[in-house]
Amino acid sequence: MKTNNLLFIAGISSTMYALTLLFFPQQFLELHGVSTDANGILFARSNGSLAFGYALLGIFSRKVQCTEALRLASIANFGGWTATFFVMLIAKTTLQFNSFIWADLAFCLIFSIAFSAAIFSPKK
Numbered sequence: 001m002k003t004n005n006l007l008f009i010a011g012i013s014s015t016m017y018a019l020t021l022l023f024f025p026q027q028f029l030e031l032h033g034v035s036t037d038a039n040g041i042l043f044a045r046s047n048g049s050l051a052f053g054y055a056l057l058g059i060f061s062r063k064v065q066c067t068e069a070l071r072l073a074s075i076a077n078f079g080g081w082t083a084t085f086f087v088m089l090i091a092k093t094t095l096q097f098n099s100f101i102w103a104d105l106a107f108c109l110i111f112s113i114a115f116s117a118a119i120f121s122p123k124k
Contacts, residue, residue, distance in 0.1 A: 001118075003070045003071075003118045005062075006115065006118055008058055008059060008061070008062040009058075010114075011054070011056070011057065011059035011062075013058075013107070014058055015052075017048070017055075018049070018054075020048070021044050021048025022052070025044035026041055028044060032097050032100050033096060033098035054076075057076060058073075058077065074119050075115075078112060078116055078118075081108050081115060085109055088105050089105060092105065
């Protein structure tokens with residue numbers, strides 16, 4: 001898969017997370033079995049703001065032609081998706097999240113693997 005397309009798909013996925021966390025944080029947290037007090041909702045919205053940044057990075061990287069810029073965007077996405085994967089894995093093993101978090105873990109792992117392939121695969 002071309003790196004531009006991978007970044008665009010990740011940008012669309014980040015957009016879905018961002019919009020959900022920004023506008024429907026209570027429903028998102030309840031879906032995962034997390035408490036929905038005011039602090040949790042504010043924290044979910046702050047994560048939505050960060051996801052919005054990744055969304056912009058992915059969506060606007062679609063037409064970039066510079067190989068080095070695409071590599072840097074891929075590294076940023078790899079770091080973000082991989083860090084999110086490990087944070088969610090820690091959350092699942094130490095906190096009382098329900099089984100829905102496995103879908104998020106799989107989603108993050110797929111993007112982590114795809115971006116690692118884009119970064120580390122030999123170029124033709």
